[in-house]
Amino acid sequence: MKENIIAKLTVKDDKCACAFADKIISESQETDKWYEYFDDFASLLDHPKSLVRNRVLNILAANAQWDKENRFDSNISDFLKHITDEKPITARQCIKALAQVGLAKPQYIKRILSSFQSADLSKYKDSMRPLIEKDMSETEKILATSGLSSK
Template structure:
């Protein structure tokens, strides 16, 4: 496992991508090795390479289920900050994986829901605000699919109701039509 973790931080982009995909797959279930990579992943949230930032945010979200010490709570503000990344694709990767943190327990669910709701409210005037809002609604939808909690649905519908443009409100609502 250590070799795969080292490969993740390799300057060879293909090797790092291969390691990322394998570690992401392995961490779909709880793992023993989360803290072997944790600190390096946390520091990569602000790395100069956007791929490293993206990999870090996605893996940390995946590893939250393997975090009995609750370290995810300490890095959560940085994860939220990563949703404002200068490279929009990196921000989206982070946003679309954060819902996994909420599956760990009620405290983490509350933290994620509050974080996503705050981000939804503040991003309206940003360059890609409508896409960010869509990703947030989609993340809440994924959370609801994995854990059908009416509080999640209620929050999503409340956020959708905040959208002033009927076109975008309809687009966001389409995520919830089948739920």
């Protein structure tokens, strides 16, 4: 089963892989059915194909709410390094997904915000950098308001 899941997420047919990822993300909003595969999803964080990384970042974020075993602890560093992914679209996906991670796992909020502040965005084209900065700002706002309400 798990080899099948990895194969479906990394298949050459991006339409199929994307549809499968969307199904996992959608179902993960409501149930922990996919959480048992958390480590398998995390193993794809460094996949050479950015579309696979995009899918996995969002799947992991959707499953953060079910992470009672704190599996995220061993993957948060790998997740955060995608804030400055070589592909700006993946960086943006990561930054947006971090809002969901922070809401589900407030213990990471300081680390997420600190990673934003230390992120070197100079490698991105001038057309992408403002978009990435805007995503960071929006995620910061979400996390800041959640931090206030949980104190």
